[in-house]
Amino acid sequence: MKKGKPLKRGGPLKAKTPLKANKPLQAKTPLKSNSQLSSNKPLQSNKQLRPRSAKAQQLYKEKRIPLVKKLLTERPWCEACPIYAEHDNRQFFRVQPSCDLHEIKSRGRTGGIHSEEWLDEANIMCVCRGCHRRITDNPKEAEALGLLKPSGLDK
Numbered sequence: 001m002k003k004g005k006p007l008k009r010g011g012p013l014k015a016k017t018p019l020k021a022n023k024p025l026q027a028k029t030p031l032k033s034n035s036q037l038s039s040n041k042p043l044q045s046n047k048q049l050r051p052r053s054a055k056a057q058q059l060y061k062e063k064r065i066p067l068v069k070k071l072l073t074e075r076p077w078c079e080a081c082p083i084y085a086e087h088d089n090r091q092f093f094r095v096q097p098s099c100d101l102h103e104i105k106s107r108g109r110t111g112g113i114h115s116e117e118w119l120d121e122a123n124i125m126c127v128c129r130g131c132h133r134r135i136t137d138n139p140k141e142a143e144a145l146g147l148l149k150p151s152g153l154d155k
């Protein structure tokens with residue numbers, strides 16, 4: 001327990017029911033031996049829990065990262081910049097280099113990393129950070145522009 005404010009006590013503590021004499025505590029299942037409990041893998045980090053499971057982590061490393069690299073190489077310019085420029089009636093605009101992958105059907109709307117969309121190039125747009133933020137911050141607008149699949153329409 002962290003030190004913080006001292007607990008307030010309204011009055012003296014009272015037991016509502018008298019304490020019962022008890023049988024000694026018993027474990028329902030016998031404790032496992034230490035060798036079963038300990039993992040043979042060392043802990044990766046004690047700083048924070050990893051949000052991804054080891055399997056997802058591996059999938060990420062083997063499938064997703066190469067895909068990210070490949071797509072950003074093949075599609076080096078933001079695919080949303082021209083769409084937003086047209087939407088904003090900006091005749092002159094500079095297309096920014098793409099640096100993020102945006103999923104048109106977002107992971108929350110598909111099966112996440114266990115779905116095909118996650119690795120489906122057709123579901124992915126290569127976008128710059130600014131456009132990515134705009135899509136995230138203005139999902140309704142992004143849906144209207146076809147940059148985002150509205151939830152509930154698929155499947």
Ligand SMILES: [Zn+2]
Pocket residue numbers: 078079080081096127128129130131132
């Ligand atoms: Zn852009």
